[in-house]
Amino acid sequence: MIETAFLALGLVLIVEGLAYALAPSLVEQMLEMLRMLPEATRRNVGLLAMALGVVLVWMAKALGA
Template identity: 90%
Template sequence: MIETAFLALGLVLIVEGLAYALAPSLVEQMLEILRALPDTMRRNVGLLAMLLGVVLVWVAKTLGA
């Protein structure tokens, strides 16, 4: 179980690092867009991202990861 958590955290850090390394100006633009959204919309986006993450982890576990 802990191995899966470390794997997931590592993959998140790789993707986040790639975004900042390859397109830092795009990250700034995304932050400006997020800043312009109301709090409830940002919360909904966060909940949707979390739900998508749970589904992806469930699918990976179902497939044998």
């Protein structure tokens, strides 16, 4: 179980690092756009992302990861 958590965390850090390394100005623009959204909308987007992550992890486990 812990190895799966480390794998997931590592993959998240790779994707996040790529975004900051390849397009830092785009990340800044995205953060500005997020600041303009109402807090409730940001919360809903976060919940949706979390739910999608749970589904993806469940699918990966069901497929044998």
